Amino acid sequence: MGTVRSIPFLRAGKQAALIFIVCFPLFLSGCSSHPRTDKDAIVADLGNQPITIQDLETTALFMGLGGKSDQPPDQWSPAMRELILRETVQDILLVRSARKRRITVSPGERQAFDAQHFPPSSDHPEQFTQKRILLEKTEDALSPKKPISNSAIQRFYRQHLELFLIPETAVVDHIVVAREDEARTLHDALVKGASFSKMARLESLGTEASEGGRMKPFSPGALPPPFDAVFSMKPDEVSDVLSSPYGYHLFRLVQIRPEHRISLSDARNWIVKQLRHRQTTAFLRKWMAQKLQEQPVRIREKYRGIFSSQFGYNGLVHSPKTGDTHDGKTQDTK
Numbered sequence: 303m304g305t306v307r308s309i310p311f312l313r314a315g316k317q318a319a320l321i322f323i324v325c326f327p328l329f330l331s332g333c334s335s336h337p338r339t340d341k342d343a344i345v346a347d348l349g350n351q352p353i354t355i356q357d358l359e360t361t362a363l364f365m366g367l368g369g370k371s372d373q374p375p376d377q378w379s380p381a382m383r384e385l386i387l388r389e390t391v392q393d394i395l396l397v398r399s400a401r402k403r404r405i406t407v408s409p410g411e412r413q414a415f416d417a418q419h420f421p422p423s424s425d426h427p428e429q430f431t432q433k434r435i436l437l438e439k440t441e442d443a444l445s446p447k448k449p450i451s452n453s454a455i456q457r458f459y460r461q462h463l464e465l466f467l468i469p470e471t472a473v474v475d476h477i478v479v480a481r482e483d484e485a486r487t488l489h490d491a492l493v494k495g496a497s498f499s500k501m502a503r504l505e506s507l508g509t510e511a512s513e514g515g516r517m518k519p520f521s522p523g524a525l526p527p528p529f530d531a532v533f534s535m536k537p538d539e540v541s542d543v544l545s546s547p548y549g550y551h552l553f554r555l556v557q558i559r560p561e562h563r564i565s566l567s568d569a570r571n572w573i574v575k576q577l578r579h580r581q582t583t584a585f586l587r588k589w590m591a592q593k594l595q596e597q598p599v600r601i602r603e604k605y606r607g608i609f610s611s612q613f614g615y616n617g618l619v620h621s622p623k624t625g626d627t628h629d630g631k632t633q634d635t636k
Contacts, residue, residue: 340355341354341355341356341359342354342355342356343355344602345357345358345375345387345601345602345605345609346387346599346600346601346602346605346609347599347600347602348391348394348395348597348599349597351394353387353390353391353394353599355374355375357390358375358386358387358390361386361389361390361393362386363427363430364389364393364430364433364434365385365386365389367382367386375605375608375609376608383608383609383610384609384610387599387609387610391594391599392590393433393437395590395593396436396437396440396441397436397437397440399440399443399444400436400437400439400440403440403443405436405439405440405443406436407432407435407436407439411435412428412431412432412435415431415434415435416431441582441586442582444585444586444589445581445582445585445586446581446585447578447581448581450574450577450578454577455566455570455573455574455577456566458573458576458577459566459569459573463563466563466564466569467561467562467563467564468559468561468562468563468564469521469522469561470521470522470533470558470559470560470561471519471520471521471558471559472519472520472521472532472533472555472556472557472558472559473516473517473519473555473556473557473558473559474516474517474520474529474532474553474554474555474556475498475499475502475514475515475516475517475553475554475556476502476506476508476510476515476516476517476551476552476553476554477498477501477502477505477506477508477511477515477551477552477553478506478507478508478548478549478550478551478552479505479506479507479549479550480507480549480550481550482543482545482550484505484550485543485549485550485551485552486543488501488505488552489540489542489543489552492540492552492554493540498514498515498540498554499514499515499516500514501515502514502515503515507549515554516556519559526546526547526548527546528544528545528546528551529551529553531544531553532553532555533558535553535555536555537555537556537557537558538554538555538556539554539555540552540553540554541553541554541555
């Protein structure tokens with residue numbers, strides 16, 4: 303539920319304050335041609351359960367669309383309104399099913415999920431972790447498990463070869479400092495044989511300093527221009543001092559990994575997960591359609607020009623390299 307900020311009525315009587323509090327919302331509603339955007343405003347009903355602006359904003363935050371919570375829904379794009387309402391309805395239906403099946407989330411499951419998805423010092427809402435695990439467990443419990451054949455795995459690999467192509471990447475040790483004179487002093491020490499990893503741990507401001515400056519492999523153009531200089535270096539070579547808006551950089555090239563394709567044997571487990579996910583998505587589309595026939599979404603009159611109730615189950619497939627998503631259309635898994 304949303305909060306209402308208090309207004310300091312300096313030297314004002316209680317009666318005047320009360321009149322202002324009662325009348326000011328009415329004044330605002332009369333000045334706007336848009337539907338009310340208070341948190342409790344009901345946008346739609348799923349059976350006998352109302353769906354409020356607050357519900358939609360909570361879903362937007364859960365989806366990583368936090369900026370949408372600062373805007374009224376009529377300022378969202380049509381596609382975004384449909385997506386957020388669809389996700390809200392979908393989550394309500396899954397949570398209902400979780401309760402019927404008595405599906406719960408243990409503290410150990412939350413801890414394991416957080417350890418896998420968040421840095422140790424990150425601050426993230428615990429209820430979102432709880433919800434994410436609950437929804438995934440419910441989807442898994444609802445969906446029947448069909449075997450994934452070798453032919454389906456091979457077919458997926460052949461049809462999506464671009465997903466398994468890894469571009470040329472550089473493995474690099476990196477030091478970044480705030481001052482040029484400091485960078486040049488470090489450069490001179492490194493050229494004379496000082497340990498790059500030790501200097502990185504002691505002096506670098508980079509996030510990889512604790513790892514001795516070792517960066518995750520990156521491809522040309524993936525990082526700001528100074529980083530691309532490493533692709534013209536030789537292994538173990540230390541760069542000159544290079545500047546960027548982030549500071550003054552020193553690089554040591556460890557190796558250049560040539561472009562290559564992930565083999566079918568290495569990609570097999572990932573492909574099985576994608577095909578299993580597509581099975582689940584295909585089943586849950588039908589499941590959700592049936593639920594919506596039993597309890598249709600009814601948009602409240604004042605929001606019918608903004609929201610549509612015509613939607614289905616939403617499923618996404620993630621790339622094995624970048625985490626990018628594309629629509630999860632069903633595919634033969636036999």
